[in-house]
Amino acid sequence: MRTIVWEVTVRCNLRCKHCFLYNELESPSTEPVHELSTEHCLRVVEQFEEANVFQVSILGGEPFCRPDIMVILQHLGEKRFWTTVETNGTLIDRDTARDLADTGIKRINVSLEGPDAKINDAIRGKGSFQKAVQGIKCLREFGIPFCIGMTVNKLNYQEIERMAVFCSNIGAEFASFGLYDEFPPTPFSASLSLGREEILVAARDVSKIKEDFPKGFISSNINRNLAFFAPGPKTPIKDERFIRCGLWSKHLSILSNGNVVPCTYMRNIALGNIMETHLSEIPELPAFRKFKELLSITVNEANEKCAACEWKYLCGGGCRGQAYLKYGSILAPDARKCLLARGEICD
Numbered sequence: 001m002r003t004i005v006w007e008v009t010v011r012c013n014l015r016c017k018h019c020f021l022y023n024e025l026e027s028p029s030t031e032p033v034h035e036l037s038t039e040h041c042l043r044v045v046e047q048f049e050e051a052n053v054f055q056v057s058i059l060g061g062e063p064f065c066r067p068d069i070m071v072i073l074q075h076l077g078e079k080r081f082w083t084t085v086e087t088n089g090t091l092i093d094r095d096t097a098r099d100l101a102d103t104g105i106k107r108i109n110v111s112l113e114g115p116d117a118k119i120n121d122a123i124r125g126k127g128s129f130q131k132a133v134q135g136i137k138c139l140r141e142f143g144i145p146f147c148i149g150m151t152v153n154k155l156n157y158q159e160i161e162r163m164a165v166f167c168s169n170i171g172a173e174f175a176s177f178g179l180y181d182e183f184p185p186t187p188f189s190a191s192l193s194l195g196r197e198e199i200l201v202a203a204r205d206v207s208k209i210k211e212d213f214p215k216g217f218i219s220s221n222i223n224r225n226l227a228f229f230a231p232g233p234k235t236p237i238k239d240e241r242f243i244r245c246g247l248w249s250k251h252l253s254i255l256s257n258g259n260v261v262p263c264t265y266m267r268n269i270a271l272g273n274i275m276e277t278h279l280s281e282i283p284e285l286p287a288f289r290k291f292k293e294l295l296s297i298t299v300n301e302a303n304e305k306c307a308a309c310e311w312k313y314l315c316g317g318g319c320r321g322q323a324y325l326k327y328g329s330i331l332a333p334d335a336r337k338c339l340l341a342r343g344e345i346c347d
Helices: 038-050 069-078 094-103 117-124 128-141 157-170 196-212 222-229 279-284 286-295 320-327 335-342
Strands: 003-007 055-059 082-087 107-111 146-152 175-179 218-220 251-254 259-261
Touching (some): 038 069, 069 082, 069 094, 117 128, 128 146, 157 196, 175 222, 196 218
Parallel strands (some): 003 055, 003 251, 082 107, 175 218
Antiparallel strands (some): 251 259
16 A cells, blocks of 8 residues: 555544534544554554555544644654644644654645635634644744645635635645535535535636646646536546546555545445554455455446436546445445536536
């Protein structure tokens, strides 16, 4: 495995309206029941080394809700993995940043939903913007590379350009923009989901800032959606397979209970457990092999809707994780990509 996404906890100090784990998150004060111990986590790191893993992306929940997170990161650093951490940034202070610098962390990815408290806090909770910005400044003080990511939704889609300026001014390595996915739904999904015209506005704004800022500073594929709205014939992709799933690129996810899954969207598809089977042996398990066989099914074979669709070679079937969340099957259409491609999203 080349890349591991490791969800070390489902505990979090925030309750962000758009979080796909909204219904599963636990309070930071909750005694974790199905969370690997420090000792087990260190053993997992050893498995990474033995399996020749290169990159480890740490996420949660909020990773810094784990009291032992620095112990885990230090061990990853000692093994010289290319390690990044996904965080809301609100728990990072000067002491934390100083300790992070000692681990050799490659990058901290901080999530913010807007360039000011009014917009961000409407999604992430009161006071979260100020705390996150303070955390970012601590990272900057100790020379820790960081980027900032925004999930584009109905409340902030008009703030893309301002957000890019904010990220540049505060010293981010790059700014990332991704579309909000409404699956699995939260109580706020209806108020966050973008309509067709709103997605088009976001896509055009991303295209604009990619031209205005230095190459590589804007990380986003939202403007690819412009292809769905462009008049005239569409260029087919080179083959008829689904868009590559993580397993095709030697990418796996590990949940906080040790379950190995294709990605964090497919949380209920356990391919094995890291405490029961060594990581290097997971690909030999029947569940893994069966899942990989499913991924070899073409867009013409997966389901009737995709097979009959004139856009199938443009979208390639979409995200398997989103299809699973919506329909309970990785062979189903990706609802968002399907609606985009057909231009059926309405306000």
